[in-house]
Amino acid sequence: MSGAAKREYKNGFVRWVEYRLPIFSAADAIVGRDYPSPKNLNYLWNLGSILGLALVIQIITGIFLAFYYIPTAEQAFNSVEHIMRNVNNGWLLRYVHANGASLFFAAVYIHMIRAHYYGSYKAPRELLWLIGLAIFALMMATAFMGYVLPWGQMSFWAATVITNLFTAIPLIGDSVTIWLWGGFSVDTPTLQRFYSLHYLFPFIIAGLVMMHIWALHTHGSSNPLGIEVKGPQDTIPFHPYYTAKDLVGFGVFLLILAFFVFYQPVYFSHPDQFKPADPLVTPPNIVPEWYFLPFYAILRSIPDKLLGVVGFVSSILVLFFLPYLDTSKVRSAKYRPVFRQFFFIFLADVVILGFVGANPPEGAWLVIGRLASAYYFIHFLVILPLVGWFERTKPLPESISTPVLGDAGGGAAKPEPAE
Amino acid sequence: MKAARRLFAAAATAAALMLAGSAGWAAEKPREPESRDWSFSGMFGKYDRAELQRGYLVYKEVCAACHSVEQLAFRNLREIGFSEEEATAIASEFTVRDGPDDSGEYYDREALLSDHLPEPYENENEARAANNGAFPPDLSLIVRSRRGGPDFLYALLAGYEDPPDGLELADGMSYNPYFTGTQIAMPPPLFEDMVEYADGTAASVEQMSSDVAAFLYWAAVPELEDRNRLGLQVMIFLALLTVLFYFVKRRVWRDVH
Numbered sequence A: 001m002s003g004a005a006k007r008e009y010k011n012g013f014v015r016w017v018e019y020r021l022p023i024f025s026a027a028d029a030i031v032g033r034d035y036p037s038p039k040n041l042n043y044l045w046n047l048g049s050i051l052g053l054a055l056v057i058q059i060i061t062g063i064f065l066a067f068y069y070i071p072t073a074e075q076a077f078n079s080v081e082h083i084m085r086n087v088n089n090g091w092l093l094r095y096v097h098a099n100g101a102s103l104f105f106a107a108v109y110i111h112m113i114r115a116h117y118y119g120s121y122k123a124p125r126e127l128l129w130l131i132g133l134a135i136f137a138l139m140m141a142t143a144f145m146g147y148v149l150p151w152g153q154m155s156f157w158a159a160t161v162i163t164n165l166f167t168a169i170p171l172i173g174d175s176v177t178i179w180l181w182g183g184f185s186v187d188t189p190t191l192q193r194f195y196s197l198h199y200l201f202p203f204i205i206a207g208l209v210m211m212h213i214w215a216l217h218t219h220g221s222s223n224p225l226g227i228e229v230k231g232p233q234d235t236i237p238f239h240p241y242y243t244a245k246d247l248v249g250f251g252v253f254l255l256i257l258a259f260f261v262f263y264q265p266v267y268f269s270h271p272d273q274f275k276p277a278d279p280l281v282t283p284p285n286i287v288p289e290w291y292f293l294p295f296y297a298i299l300r301s302i303p304d305k306l307l308g309v310v311g312f313v314s315s316i317l318v319l320f321f322l323p324y325l326d327t328s329k330v331r332s333a334k335y336r337p338v339f340r341q342f343f344f345i346f347l348a349d350v351v352i353l354g355f356v357g358a359n360p361p362e363g364a365w366l367v368i369g370r371l372a373s374a375y376y377f378i379h380f381l382v383i384l385p386l387v388g389w390f391e392r393t394k395p396l397p398e399s400i401s402t403p404v405l406g407d408a409g410g411g412a413a414k415p416e417p418a419e
Numbered sequence B: 001m002k003a004a005r006r007l008f009a010a011a012a013t014a015a016a017l018m019l020a021g022s023a024g025w026a027a028e029k030p031r032e033p034e035s036r037d038w039s040f041s042g043m044f045g046k047y048d049r050a051e052l053q054r055g056y057l058v059y060k061e062v063c064a065a066c067h068s069v070e071q072l073a074f075r076n077l078r079e080i081g082f083s084e085e086e087a088t089a090i091a092s093e094f095t096v097r098d099g100p101d102d103s104g105e106y107y108d109r110e111a112l113l114s115d116h117l118p119e120p121y122e123n124e125n126e127a128r129a130a131n132n133g134a135f136p137p138d139l140s141l142i143v144r145s146r147r148g149g150p151d152f153l154y155a156l157l158a159g160y161e162d163p164p165d166g167l168e169l170a171d172g173m174s175y176n177p178y179f180t181g182t183q184i185a186m187p188p189p190l191f192e193d194m195v196e197y198a199d200g201t202a203a204s205v206e207q208m209s210s211d212v213a214a215f216l217y218w219a220a221v222p223e224l225e226d227r228n229r230l231g232l233q234v235m236i237f238l239a240l241l242t243v244l245f246y247f248v249k250r251r252v253w254r255d256v257h
């Protein structure tokens, strides 16, 4: 597709603009003309477009919320209540934004887990994965700061706990934290900078999403078999095939979102979020939103503050090395029987970490939390490289259009190198 | 493969059990409130206007002595079935501080529809001084900020008991098994026939507790009826749209093998 001949545009207006500002051919270069896609993508490949939809929903509802929201310690809580009670359909905007954030994370986790299962991050798609992780990191920052904005008890105390982590930095920790706060505790200056960044980051995410798509369309989508496209018989044009399929995904996503917005609007919330922030009353168990719980569990399972922060940061950093830690030449778990077992064990480990994160780090929870945290790193640093080296993979099919011959044959073939 | 799936399921169940079990470790666990049938629960829930008006009466006559509902304005009372005139009349029973006027003076005037319900105390210090050091919280969002919501509220109000043998109550405290810590600084607020309902309903403690819990649910979740109505329309529309998309997809993909 790269270096494709310049396209003749039929529409006169498009041609007029293109002659003066070649924006349409630029878009063609990024999105890829007619984007030929593997014909065997399953519904897990819907999450990408769903994430785009989720981002658009967050930005639009966010802009409207920003009409009314007031970022000061005195007024933030009441301005959100004002949106809920007095602004026309304000409750709808707010519930879509708050529940939209949760489903955004649900979607991004499925998207990432899909990448792990099918080895989608292997060459030549490493940079695609790294850009995706940058988006994920910014999403975490954005959602964390957004959670602070309504200035409920959990807003305030989550902000206090997380910003306090910076005091763990040796020597300069305290000064850095005061600098971040804009004062000597979490207060209006903190809230205002969080608001400013909360507004900014989604637009940086949107820019990264463009790079993500550009990288994707340079080598095309991976697919459930994990083998490269061999020719035109393996592909179909994105439109109308995948546009039609993506619309089904949009429908399902919106249905789930609507269910929560209309019938379980505070399901993901915490009772303490309905009390205004009170710096004098510490909640007995400060918990972040569900999508941070596994990472929070790792943070709290290490008794030393500095090491806890190191563990927390490493648990995300390790994902950046995934394309290199997963040493197998075969991409898809479909042909990797041993990896496939470890994949599900890893999923269970993350779920357990989620439960651990929701509970105070005491007694049995602390023990389970430490074991599960250790396993999290063992999965990436020990199991993945070893399994990649020693596993006997199943024979790969010739191509996407030729089904596997004699799946029952059982004889392990030499793994076909992924180019 | 199957083994791994089963392992995954087992781990998830184990985690869920641990979660349930951990609840038992907490020391002074308050009693679990029973779940009750409310007119506003479920996907088709609606408010019962008569119930909310009775609840408002209980709030005004009893709870308002100690608790504010600062998010409510008198105009909101029209949403629970009071007419414009009735709501204006209710407001006019209260005086609020306004000002400064042209000469810089603050003055008292009759409350208007646009005013919020007045607060019982000038500030938190006064509230604490009057309540044995405890602070009666604002009730605007109380059903959202307590697990169990209206069930908890009902259980708390109707659930005062004599303390179990051997429990020494601190000075000015009452025993309430539903309250975290079980010793509460709020004396039992409701007694039979404390209020006289205009519709002739007998004012038992249970009746008043239930009415005021419903009223406070409305105070916290005023959008409920709009939400349920719009929700049904949106869900039906989206369901049809999704089915339509699905058949379009099937058709488009007919010849792909």
Ligand code: HEM
Binding pocket: A055, A058, A059, A060, A061, A062, A063, A064, A065, A066, A069, A080, A094, A097, A098, A101, A104, A139, A142, A143, A144, A146, A147, A148, A149, A150, A198, A199, A202, A203, A205
């Ligand atoms: C990546 C996209 C975004 C995510 C994940 C996100 C997430 C969140 C979250 C979790 C909250 C707290 C909601 C609550 O508990 O009430 C929040 C609040 C808020 N967000 Fe966002 N947001 C995003 C984009 C935006 C954008 C682009 C804007 C502004 C243009 C915005 C404006 C606001 C405002 C004003 C609030 C406070 C009102 C409220 O709490 O409902 N958000 N956001």
